Amino acid sequence: MRRGKNTVLANISANIPAGRITGLLGPSGSGKTTLLRALVGVQKITAGTVTVLGRPAGDPRNRHDVGYVTQAPxxxxxxxxxxxxxxxxxxxxxxxxxxxxxxxxxxxxxxxxxxxxxxxxxxxxxxxxxxxxxxxPRLLVLDEPTVGLDPVLRADLWQQFAAMAEEGTTLLISSHVMEEAGHCDSLLLLREGLLLEQLTPAQLRIQGETDDLELAFLRLIQASQAAAANTGKAAS
Known part of the structure; x- marks a missing residue:
């Protein structure tokens, strides 16, 4: 997916489980908002396909089934x-x-x-x-809904999100705060427009060899960068 001459997202392939909370995690500028906009049908897709609730993203029939909360209220x-x-x-x-x-x-x-x-x-x-x-909505997409909120209110909102998932709502929630990853059932980890992994918080802790989710994500990034560097050396 391109914006002007720049590639914003590339090689994204993932499935979002129904009735669960999926966290879209990554630093600012990693492409989280662009991916969410593509899912709800307000971002032009230059390659590939995006299917939401069995229909193409942006299908008029999704207007009553998809809720979208942007960063700007x-x-x-x-x-x-x-x-x-x-x-x-x-x-x-x-x-x-x-x-x-x-x-x-x-x-x-x-x-x-x-x-x-x-x-x-x-x-x-x-x-x-x-x-x-x-x-x-059957699917609720939230773009960094807890930014600027105090810790008590953030905790209240995550409890509400969990209750909604229990009742069958599918939630996709973006955040750049790694501690919030622990509230999710599944994680999509973005870095510079690339999907590094789709995994659970428990799997992230195992791969990162630490209970600190932020440190585990950092180690995953470092491993990815090392792998890319080795691939480049082999190709040359």
Missing amino acids: SVYRDLSVLDNVRYFGAVHGANRADAQAVLAAVGLSELAKRKAADLSGGQFSRVSLACALVGK
């Missing part, structure tokens, strides 16, 4: 919290009770009547999440 600041969720819910045929249930799930019931403009950053992010959840 998609919320109307002049509307109340409840009205924001009801507005997005109307697209999916959701009613007022559905909106209130979603607000309860993300811990915003007490702020339902407050204008979005008056919320804190963490609360604002949770409104975006509620707007994506009200359509009851």
Whole structure:
């Protein structure tokens, strides 16, 4: 996949398990957001195919089955919290009770009547999440949803993500914080537009020979770089 003259993603091949949390992990600039945009159908694909829920990425039939939460909150600041969720819910045929249930799930019931403009950053992010959840998507794609949140709120959100997976929702969550990898069932590890591995947190610990997931990822990168260097020497 190219952007201008630059290759952003190359040789990506992976399957995302249904009803599980898949973490898309990698440093800033590794291609995480581009990959997520390709999955939801808003990023042009220059080669290969992307299939989402058995359909091509961007298929109109996926609009009611795929929820997408970007890094920039998609919320109307002049509307109340409840009205924001009801507005997005109307697209999916959701009613007022559905909106209130979603607000309860993300811990915003007490702020339902407050204008979005008056919320804190963490609360604002949770409104975006509620707007994506009200359509009851089969697949929920979240681009670094915990950035800038305090540790307590991050822990609360991961508990909510786990509960959603238990109920059958498939979640793909990007992050550059390796400690969050431990909350996932499966991991996609990106580095400079390349997929290094798809594996579980337990497998990453084994390969990296450490319980420290960040250090394990670093060792995986170093092993990959060493392998590439050896391949280059052999070819020359």
